Amino acid sequence: MASKLVFTPLRLGPLSLKNRFIKAATFEGVMPRGQVSDALIDFHTEVARGGATMTTVAYCAVSPGGRVHRDTIVLDSDRAAQLRRLTDAVHAEGALVCAQIGHAGLVANTLSNRTPTLAPSTRLSAPAMGLVRAATAEQLDAVVDDFGAAAANAVEAGFDAIEIHMGHGYLLSSFFSPKLNKRTDRYGGDTVRRAELARRVAERVRLTVGQSVAVTAKFNMDDGVPGGFWLTDSLPTARLLQSDGHLDALQLTGGSSLQNPMYYFRGDVPLAEFIASQPRAVGLGLRVIGRRLFRSYPFAEAFFLPLARQFRSALSMPLMLLGGINRLDTAENALAEGFELVAMGRALLRDPNLVNNFREETATEGLCIHCMKCMPTVYSGTHCVLRPTVV
Ligand SMILES: Cc1cc2nc3c(=O)[nH]c(=O)nc-3n(C[C@H](O)[C@H](O)[C@H](O)COP(=O)(O)O)c2cc1C
């Protein structure tokens, strides 16, 4: 047994974490029409068996209009009953399980959803395939209610934690952005007003669940877009979230599924595979704008660390470092620098047993090569294309 910081326990809200490794949300792509499948349960039990202290069920929408597309879970009471099987299975493997909840906003595919979506300010959206109208104040009240209801359902389903999606250009993240949010009411204008919707959501989720589960947020440090949400906004916003006191931790991310997705992945751009995974019309469009949308960023180990350090020195609340963590020494050094947790996406897609291997000292780094060929598989069952046992 390794005597490393990463294998020391931690209290997070009401939770006792056995180590510091969290499986970051990676959309599983096995929820046909939003139903919980055996494949979804298997996906998470495998991660749980592999040693991570907590796995995250990716992107559960808080309402039908907030889905990414029609094969997305809506965290309603029916789904809560179905998800109980998943949370029981993860717990049986000795791990905890978190539900990521969100509203996709401008990233929602409204054709697939057959339901309109919402934006801070009216604008065209490629994923929505058309114009998305600015949400009214009443619609935003309903969004806050929906987050509360989804949080209650997550508790009912047996989740240990709730991660509010405040990143990647989804609805709450789009409200933070000075580029996307041109409102002049209480939800738009300066940094504080643009943070209002996310703060109301965090408050509602906490008031709904009390101290029964941990509540965290996946939070954008930098949209990776000129004129977007960046440190001058994101640091004060994080301070506001900290002083509100509703969140147990922040998971630090960046980028935008709407405007700059590769900023939060880093690595190769598998454009040909992505085009092949799309309906013909979308594929044709991607041939034209694909290289512009999927800008290329070289992979670097712990690529968000320079940004995340700004947050570590500005905040006292627990922080999760995310982004390109593939090595045991990276995780260990992150803890030595004061981050409480590390979150890993692709490293655990490549090898869900990696944390056990770290603990048993049979590996010091993962085998992910950042080819990003797992990304197009989100439409057919997310997996690492290099894993021989998965078809
Ligand atoms: C296939 C795939 C699907 C993803 N789906 C989600 C998602 O549903 N929600 C989310 O917040 N992030 C999602 N991400 C982003 C990851 O959570 C993480 O932010 C990103 O991959 C960087 O971490 P990593 O370098 O450890 O993979 C996804 C990543 C991958 C590779």
Ligand code: SF4
């Ligand atoms: S397909 Fe596998 S090796 Fe390639 S980026 Fe995804 S997890 Fe890593």
